[in-house]
Amino acid sequence: MKMYFYYGVMGSSKTACALIKEFSFKEHGKKVLLLKPSLDTRDGKALIRSRIGLSKEAVVLKPENSIKSGVPHVKNYDVIIVDEAQFLTFLQVNELREIADFSAMVMCYGLKTDYMGQLFEGSKRLIELADCIREIPSPCLCGKKAIMNAKYVGNKVVYSGGQIELGGNERYIGMCHKCWKKGVICVDQKEKLVI
């Protein structure tokens, strides 16, 4: 089986794509496992929610969790779909690679890079190990292709802080490199494009 990495910037409808794939595989009688890596420490299941309104329950994967020993009946699935795959650890991607070699198709959806344009750990390992790497393209507010995941507060792009911040008032938006460097987000345009 193959391992796929579909990457795109914030707002490129990765989650919607993942949920549509899940629906379609299930309709064809496949057993599908939805996984969501999370830095949240709560146990159990979480909703994968797309901005267009689709949502589905997923098994939460914490950084210390092993997929092979921590997810029940993982060998019984035909397809494993991972949302927010950038938050997978190096070891979890290795495990998914092995699962793809022996039992299931693995489809990972996530960001490629952080707000400073550097690879996330999970995305780096996926680029190294995936059979197929595909981009889900999305435009910047200016119309050019977005490649950066700009972090912003108000209408200003922020260039400092941790790679992952929980509970802050920062938000993220896909931008082209030129607009990201310029550092200002036009609020009128933003309201039209960002939900």
Ligand SMILES: [Zn+2]
């Ligand atoms: Zn732009």
